Amino acid sequence: MPEGHTLHRLADRITEVFGGHLVRVGSPQGRFADGAAQLDGSRLLDADAWGKQLFIRFDADRLVRVHLGLYGTFDVVDTEESVPEPIGQVRLRLVRPAGRGGSPAYGDLRGATTCALVTPAERDAVLARIGPDPLRDDAEPDRAWARISRSSAPIGTLLMDQAVLAGVGNVYRAEVLFRHRIHPLRPGRTLRPSQWQAIWEDLVVLMEEGVATGRIDTVRDEHLPEAMGRPPRVDDHGGEVYVYRRAGQACHVCGSAVRADVLAARNVFWCARCQPVFRSRAAR
DNA sequence: GTAGCATGGTAAG
């Protein structure tokens, strides 16, 4: 589930459901028991995300830092009924009690890499080490370009490095490189400034759409299933994509087989014909 | 039923 769009969507949802309310905070599983005990009964102010980092803000300058990792989930449910018994390993449970005719709501965090009570200074330290986030209005893409433009590392590695750029994960990495016809192994420093600008602007659009829909869709209208007369993609993420997890299948644009390899410890996918290997001026 | 893998990241070795 979790690339940056998931966390921003979740922050909005937490703010909407719990913001301004006195909440019950628990850790049915027990691994966040100390933090939960300190926060229980206090006022939740709001939640905000930077890249894949989520911070839930409580009164008295207290924050919960959440990182979902690869398979963490945070389900927020507005219910007309009573709050159910926790199912499975619920690290953190937030409850907005029913009151004055209002219905109860709850949020369950499972499988997260991180769930910790932190201070504003600790939050700032985390934020200081991550790059600009395409989903934030105040992001400075030049900061990322400063790193990319002088790095010999592959652009496919740099896009996944949260210290360079925050919020992009394995799906957006593969898809944005396809959309800009750039090979994942191409060294960052060989990109032109205009290519970086186009990638950034595209990430802003794609990820904002991801926040709105809760899925990752990267396929242009002319390549959608209905436009091409091909079957829609069926899997657990739901979005229409060009190359992600499509190894061996036909490229939607040129028909050649999608390639796969491991880059930055993750599977990367690309079309060898649409994303030709970069050749330096000297090599040509 | 269950092995294997996954939209991530850290820490140990």
Place this chain on the structure above:
DNA sequence: TTACCCTGCTACG
């Protein structure tokens, strides 16, 4: 480079 976190889906038997 590997282990881990310990969820949830898919593929396979």
